[in-house]
Amino acid sequence: MRLRRNLPHSRMASAAAVVGLLIAAVPAKATPLGSSQVVTPPQCPVTAAAPGADGIIRAFATCPLIAAMEPVGLDDVVLFIEGAGSEWRVERTLLHGRVLAVAVDGGTTFAAIASDRGLSVISRSSGGDISGLRVVDPLATNPDVSLVARGGRWWIVWAPSPIWGGPLFQARTLGGTGAPERITGTRSEDFQPSLLVDGSGAATLAWSHFQGYADAKSKNVGDPRYEIRLARWKSGRWRSNHFSPAAGKVNYAPSLAALSGRALVSFVSDRVVQVAEGRSFDGATFVKTPVGETGSCSALPSPLLAASDRRAAVAWSPCSDQIHPPHVMLSERTASGWPSAQAVPDSGATDVMTAPAGHVLIDVLYARRKLVLLTRSLFGMTLARTEE
Numbered sequence: 001m002r003l004r005r006n007l008p009h010s011r012m013a014s015a016a017a018v019v020g021l022l023i024a025a026v027p028a029k030a031t032p033l034g035s036s037q038v039v040t041p042p043q044c045p046v047t048a049a050a051p052g053a054d055g056i057i058r059a060f061a062t063c064p065l066i067a068a069m070e071p072v073g074l075d076d077v078v079l080f081i082e083g084a085g086s087e088w089r090v091e092r093t094l095l096h097g098r099v100l101a102v103a104v105d106g107g108t109t110f111a112a113i114a115s116d117r118g119l120s121v122i123s124r125s126s127g128g129d130i131s132g133l134r135v136v137d138p139l140a141t142n143p144d145v146s147l148v149a150r151g152g153r154w155w156i157v158w159a160p161s162p163i164w165g166g167p168l169f170q171a172r173t174l175g176g177t178g179a180p181e182r183i184t185g186t187r188s189e190d191f192q193p194s195l196l197v198d199g200s201g202a203a204t205l206a207w208s209h210f211q212g213y214a215d216a217k218s219k220n221v222g223d224p225r226y227e228i229r230l231a232r233w234k235s236g237r238w239r240s241n242h243f244s245p246a247a248g249k250v251n252y253a254p255s256l257a258a259l260s261g262r263a264l265v266s267f268v269s270d271r272v273v274q275v276a277e278g279r280s281f282d283g284a285t286f287v288k289t290p291v292g293e294t295g296s297c298s299a300l301p302s303p304l305l306a307a308s309d310r311r312a313a314v315a316w317s318p319c320s321d322q323i324h325p326p327h328v329m330l331s332e333r334t335a336s337g338w339p340s341a342q343a344v345p346d347s348g349a350t351d352v353m354t355a356p357a358g359h360v361l362i363d364v365l366y367a368r369r370k371l372v373l374l375t376r377s378l379f380g381m382t383l384a385r386t387e388e
Contacts, residue, residue, distance in 0.1 A: 031313075031332050031371050033344065036383040039081055039088050043380040046081065046362050048111065051308075052104040055368030058082050058124075060099035060111055061090075061382060078113070080124065084367045085386050093130060095122070101156070103149035110149045112156055119143050121154055121171070136171040136180045146195040146205075150174055157183070157193040157205060165189035165210060183238050190229075192302070196256040203233035204281045206243065206254035206265060214249075228254045228267055232281060243267075245276040245288040253302035256281075259312045259333075266305040266314045268294055273303045275314055275331070275338050291331040292341035295319030308366035314341070315364040315373065328361045328375060344373065344385075359383065 040046060040061045049059035059081040078095035081088060097115025104110075107126035112119065118138035124130050136156060137143065144162040148155050155172035159165055168184040174197070184190050189210035196204045211225040228251045231240035243254070248270035257264040263278045265286065273292045278284035294301040297319035305314050313332040320326040331341035359375035362382060366372065370387040377383055 031330065032388045033371070033373065033385040034086075034388045036375075036385055037086050037088065038381055039083070039374070039384050040079065040090065040382040044079060044382070045376045045380050046374055046382040048099045048102040049081075049363050049365065049374055050102040050104045050109075051365050051367040051372075052109075053106070056082055056084055057365060057367050057372065057374075057384075058102060058104050058109045059374070059382075060093075060095075060102060060113075062098045080109075080128075081382075083384075084372070085370075088384065091128065093124075095130065100143065100145040101147035103147045103154060105149035105152060108149070108152060110147060110154045112145045112147045112158075114141055114143060114145075116141065119145070119158060121147070121156055123154075134171075134178055136178070137169065144191050144193065146193045148174070148195050148197045150197055150201070155195060155197060155203070157195045157207075159191040159193060159207075162191055165191040165208075168193055168207060192253055194254050194256045196258065198258050202281075204256055204263075205231045205233070205238060205240075206256055206267075208252040208254065224250070226250050226252050228252070228265075230254075230265070230281065241283075243276075245274065245286045248272075252300065255303060255305035255314075257305045257307035257312060259307040260310050264305060264307060264312060266303045268300070268303065271296060273314065273316060273329075273341070275305070275333075289338040291338050292316075292329050293318065295324075304361065304364050306364045306366055306371075309369050311366060311369075311371070313364055313366075313371060314338075315344075315361055316341075317359075317361040326360045328359060328373060330364070330373070332371065 044061045044063040046059045046061045051057050061079040078093050080091045080093050097113045099111045099113045101112040109124040111122050118135050119140040120135045123132040140160045144159040146157050153174035155174040157170045167182050167188045168190045169180050170183050171180040190207050192208040194206045209227050209229050211227050214223040228243040228246040229240045230243040231238040246267050246269050251269045253268045255266045263281045265276045271294050272290050274288045274290050276286035276288040278286040295318040301316045303314050303316035315330045328344040329341040330344050362374040373385045375383050
């Protein structure tokens with residue numbers, strides 16, 4: 001159903017740089033992860049991934065022209081990847097572009113792909129046949145996307161641009177005809193949608209919304225306001241409200257999950273990564289827990305949330321510099337709640353190509369009841385680390 005994490009507005013970075021909160025460390029047992037497994041060739045990072053009910057992860061990677069050399073021999077194509085643990089298979093497809101989100105339903109993998117044709121949704125059968133190409137927005141060549149699938153049908157929500165936002169749009173064959181429609185105001189500046197459809201078919205949508213400036217007359221670019229909106233699909237329309245747990249000045253990057261009947265929302269509020277839990281998404285009182293910080297940089301980090309089989313985790317790559325190389329922070333829910341995040345420990349790799357230093361998070365998933373981290377190395381390789 002993702003990856004949909006792109007950079008928010010540049011003005012958001014200036015606001016986030018001046019606010020923050022120190023998080024007191026709470027001891028927590030780190031989830032033991034195995035050694036790094038190479039999933040893709042260099043310069044061919046995974047752009048979207050999702051686990052299936054069978055425990056197999058399906059993903060897509062884009063290989064730019066720079067990777068078109070021996071022995072790889074890939075020329076700006078899309079790769080399909082599937083596997084788990086230490087076993088991964090890579091297959092070249094006839095697709096071109098960048099896959100932005102993946103959803104797995106039974107033996108079918110749905111994908112949202114952006115190319116010079118715009119934004120399209122395709123499906124891939126378990127036998128490898130790609131079909132069902134539907135262009136939902138011919139003008140969206142770099143959108144912000146969230147995708148889900150149920151019963152052989154799909155539902156996609158997107159913002160035309162991850163940088164400047166705009167109104168949100170949706171298209172769906174899950175209860176619809178697949179025709180695109182606008183779902184937020186024409187003057188809205190919305191981005192980073194996160195769509196969730198639970199086992200009962202109830203749909204929830206969260207996104208980041210630019211509210212304006214603290215001083216509307218002067219439009220002080222150093223003091224913008226962002227909120228998170230949360231909506232439920234009822235009677236054929238989205239009914240949204242301000243997500244009150246996100247009470248800071250700069251709130252962004254919502255990610256939704258359901259865990260044993262409970263509603264989970266991770267988000268960033270004034271550089272602090274928070275996880276909120278409620279009994280449902282319908283007007284429930286959420287209890288939020290700070291789990292770490294993003295740091296201060298122009299490329300604002302976005303946490304990702306995963307939940308499965310009574311387990312849940314949130315992960316992100318904080319800001320990095322010459323002293324702090326890129327790395328992954330991880331917090332996995334325990335019986336007593338959400339502990340402070342810890343840096344994912346060294347895998348013990350000695351090869352410079354696969355060493356953990358310099359890794360950036362691609363996704364956090366659960367497959368075969370085990371936690372899996374997908375990361376991008378300094379050389380553009382995708383690596384998988386699975387819980388031991």
